[in-house]
Amino acid sequence: MSKSNNKTLILYFSLTGTTKEAAEYIKKETGADMLRLEPEKPYGDYDSAARRGDRERRNNIHPALKTNIPNLNKYQIILIGYPTWWQRPPMLIETLFDKYDFKGKTVIPFTTSMSTPIGPSEKYIRRMAQNDGATFKNGIRYDNNKREVRSWLNNLGLLK
Secondary structure (H helix, E strand, O other): OOHHHOOEEEEEOOOOOHHHHHHHHHHHHHOOEEEEOOEOOOOOOHHHHHHHHHHHHHOOOOOOEOOOOOOHHHOOEEEEEEEOEOOEOOHHHHHHHHHOOOOOOEEEEEEEOOOOOOHHHHHHHHHHHHHOOOEEOOOEEEOOOHHHHHHHHHHOOOOO
């Protein structure tokens, strides 16, 4: 996968700023375009977000997405960043796949978490991507190890 042959987009959801920091570092290293995913109704502070996120997960609620992605069709590679909540992506990521068609694209996740590895949440992204007809590539848990992230991006052929 050569960067010069593909247009790359970073989509990310961040509650506390950690995933935003990860997305910004990946943007710096790849030169990709970047867009923050925001719910129509903000999650609020950490405690209210935790309660709402748990309710959405338990009841399979896909919250409305405020963010509009213009010209998604011009991108071939989509990096999707999110915090890991209850060993999975927030339900807003489900909404992303409900609203947009990723057919023919390459989807690559990255997550932020205090301790949970990417494996448990990555399986959800893999399922959503494959159900859409996208190619899935393994992601990474961003823990501020810049050398590891650069190596991962290099292996994907995404470094600028």
